[in-house]
Amino acid sequence: MQTRRWTNASQPQTLQIAVFLLYISAAFDVLFGGFLNPIVLALAAANVASGYGIANERRWGYVLGVVVAGLAVLPYLIWLLVGGLSTSLLLSALFPVALLALLLHPQSRDYQRIWFQ
Numbered sequence: 001m002q003t004r005r006w007t008n009a010s011q012p013q014t015l016q017i018a019v020f021l022l023y024i025s026a027a028f029d030v031l032f033g034g035f036l037n038p039i040v041l042a043l044a045a046a047n048v049a050s051g052y053g054i055a056n057e058r059r060w061g062y063v064l065g066v067v068v069a070g071l072a073v074l075p076y077l078i079w080l081l082v083g084g085l086s087t088s089l090l091l092s093a094l095f096p097v098a099l100l101a102l103l104l105h106p107q108s109r110d111y112q113r114i115w116f117q
Contacts, residue, residue, distance in 0.1 A: 008055045012111050015054060018102040022051035022065060025072070025099065043068060059116040066103050072096035 007019055026047035034040035046068045053061015076093035083089070102108060 005055050006052060008057070011055075011057075012107045014102045014105045014108045015111060018065065018099060018108065019051045019054050021095070021099045021102065022047045022054070022068075025095070026051075043071065054112075057112075057116045059112065062103070062108075062112045062116060066100070069096060069100040069103055073100050 006023075007016065009016070011019075026044040029040050029044040029047070034044055046064060050061050050065035050068055054065055055061075073093070073096045076089060076096065079089055079093075
């Protein structure tokens with residue numbers, strides 16, 4: 001019997017935190033005006049889907065999570081190149097960069113390479 005879950009306590013801490021950050025990111029996107037923008041809604045749905053996929057040890061969930069986290073970091077990289085380094089840039093980019101770092105951490109990559117289907 002397969003069980004479906006929203007979180008998975010048997011995964012490494014890096015993946016567990018990444019799953020929580022994916023869910024929180026989706027909630028913030030929707031709560032702070034994203035329900036009016038279809039692109040933001042699609043990214044929020046992708047965040048939830050990737051968190052669910054990672055919690056259920058699916059490779060597509062991990063790949064989708066890396067892609068969505070990379071897309072979230074992209075505007076901050078452009079902001080850095082165009083506007084330069086600032087305190088507001090550092091504070092705004094903290095959350096998406098942390099999510100991408102957690103997903104690309106060697107412990108997360110090794111676990112998904114070995115255990116994900």
